[in-house]
Amino acid sequence: MTNHFHLLLRPRKTLLAPFMGRLLTGYALYFNLRHNHTGHLYQNRYKSLVCEEDAYLLELVRYIHLNPLRADLVVDLAALDCYAWSGHSVIMGKSALKGQSAEEVLSLFSNEMREARKRYRLFIEDGIPQGKREDLGSRRRLTRELLDAKNGEPFDQRILGSGEFVRELKKRRELVEKLPRSLEIKEIIARVCDHLRLDPEELRLNTKASRITNARSVICFLAVRVIGHNGVDVGKQVNLRRAGVSVAADRGEILVEDDPSMKALLDK
Numbered sequence: 075m076t077n078h079f080h081l082l083l084r085p086r087k088t089l090l091a092p093f094m095g096r097l098l099t100g101y102a103l104y105f106n107l108r109h110n111h112t113g114h115l116y117q118n119r120y121k122s123l124v125c126e127e128d129a130y131l132l133e134l135v136r137y138i139h140l141n142p143l144r145a146d147l148v149v150d151l152a153a154l155d156c157y158a159w160s161g162h163s164v165i166m167g168k169s170a171l172k173g174q175s176a177e178e179v180l181s182l183f184s185n186e187m188r189e190a191r192k193r194y195r196l197f198i199e200d201g202i203p204q205g206k207r208e209d210l211g212s213r214r215r216l217t218r219e220l221l222d223a224k225n226g227e228p229f230d231q232r233i234l235g236s237g238e239f240v241r242e243l244k245k246r247r248e249l250v251e252k253l254p255r256s257l258e259i260k261e262i263i264a265r266v267c268d269h270l271r272l273d274p275e276e277l278r279l280n281t282k283a284s285r286i287t288n289a290r291s292v293i294c295f296l297a298v299r300v301i302g303h304n305g306v307d308v309g310k311q312v313n314l315r316r317a318g319v320s321v322a323a324d325r326g327e328i329l330v331e332d333d334p335s336m337k338a339l340l341d342k
Contacts, residue, residue, distance in 0.1 A: 075145060080138040082125075082161075086302060094120050135179055136201040139165075143202065151199055162198065166191060259311055262297045269335070277312045287322075288329060292336060294319050295326030 083090065102115040125134055139154070139162035148154045155166045163169040165176045180190035183197070267274045270289050277290060290312045297303045298319060305319040314322060330336045 075141055075147070080141065082131075082134055082138060086304065089302075090122060094122075132179075132182060132197070136198055139198060140201055151195075151202070155195075165194060257301055259297050259303055259308055262301070263293055263311060266293050266296070280313065290314060291322040291326035292329055293326070294322040295324075295330060299323050299327065 083093075085093070098116055098120065105111060105115055125131060139160055142148050142157055142160050143151065143154050147159075148157050154160065154162055156168045157163050158169055161171065161174055161176075164171045164174050165179055180187065180194060183193040184190035263274050263277065266272075266289055267277070270285060272285060272289050276286055277293075279286065293312055294305075294308055294314070297308045298305050305316050305323075308314075309316055309319045312319075312322075
């Protein structure tokens with residue numbers, strides 16, 4: 075776009091705020107040096123929304139990728155296919171952009187690349203008559219907040235998702251606020267094992283003993299879902315494969331929520 079841009083990001087270990095700070099500051103310095111410009115390049119701080127992946131991911135992909143067409147920066151969908159300043163051209167295989175997960179989006183349409191691109195493009199084309207999606211904009215979200223408040227359904231303008239998704243995020247935020255952002259995997263393991271009176275080396279054993287399974291589950295939940303560590307890295311420390319880490323994290327969330335002694339662990 076001529077005066078703003080959209081990014082659809084999935085934060086991992088790096089928090090969104092410092093990432094955006096480096097991105098915006100770095101580009102502003104580059105732009106000012108290249109164009110002999112002084113002063114601020116961006117008028118306002120970035121705005122962010124949390125998206126419920128299952129319900130809104132593809133809708134946001136379509137909304138963002140159709141922006142150049144809605145703004146008359148390209149004349150039609152064929153031109154958009156080759157438009158270098160949109161991630162749509164990357165998904166269509168017309169350009170390359172390091173870091174964009176084009177395959178992840180295409181896999182939602184088909185496991186075969188050619189068929190996936192065909193279905194994806196039809197999905198994008200179907201969105202053209204929709205025009206500007208007010209339900210993805212702040213004004214409609216504010217209206218919905220008022221309606222949901224009357225119905226007792228939780229809502230937050232910063233979150234694009236269902237009431238249950240809002241509840242889950244707010245619950246998880248309470249946990250995040252109780253743990254240091256810089257907590258390393260080994261420190262999380264040490265806290266959990268100390269709390270459960272377990273030797274950390276026991277986590278590496280090939281056993282399904284309940285006390286070790288519970289420890290692994292709590293560690294996976296806190297390390298991956300709350301702090302944001304990589305699941306593969308956590309799995310190496312607790313003798314679990316990546317898929318096992320995900321299952322353990324689901325179980326760990328239940329343990330932390332239901333067991334008061336586990337909640338007390340977060341206050342250390």
